Each structure stands twice: as C-alpha cells, then as structure tokens.
Amino acid sequence: MEETMSLSKRSVETLLDLVEIKLSCIEVFDREDQRERHSLEAARKELTALIPQRGAAKASAAARPEMRAQH
Secondary structure (H helix, E strand, O other): OOOOOOOOHHHHHHHHHHHHHHHHHOOOOOHHHHHHHHHHHHHHHHHHHHOHHHHHHHHHHHHOHHHHHHO
C-alpha cells in the first residue's frame, strides 16, 4: 500500500531543482551510476507530475531563445 505524503509546492520545486542539479553533474562510468541516473530521472518525472504547470512553463521558456539568454 502506497502512503500519501503532503509536500508544499515550494518543497517539491526545491527537490526537483536538486534532482536536476544532480542529474546535470552525474557521470556514468558503470552500472551503478546508470541505475542512479535512472532513479534520478524517475524522481524528476514524479516530482514534475506533482506540479504540472512548472513543466509547461519550462517547455514554453525553452521555446523562446530570449528567455534562455536571461537565465
């Protein structure tokens, strides 16, 4: 049975940022690294599903080059 946990939007966004930072830094050298990357990608997907408007905002920002230059 899955237990439901309540997190604030800010906490979910912070966790998502941390997962994305770790994903950007990870270097895959062996199977253990590959499993870690897969686990982080799954966590990112789950966290993004909790705040779907963030995923939509990132997608629209990525489509506009002027927004990327500002960050």
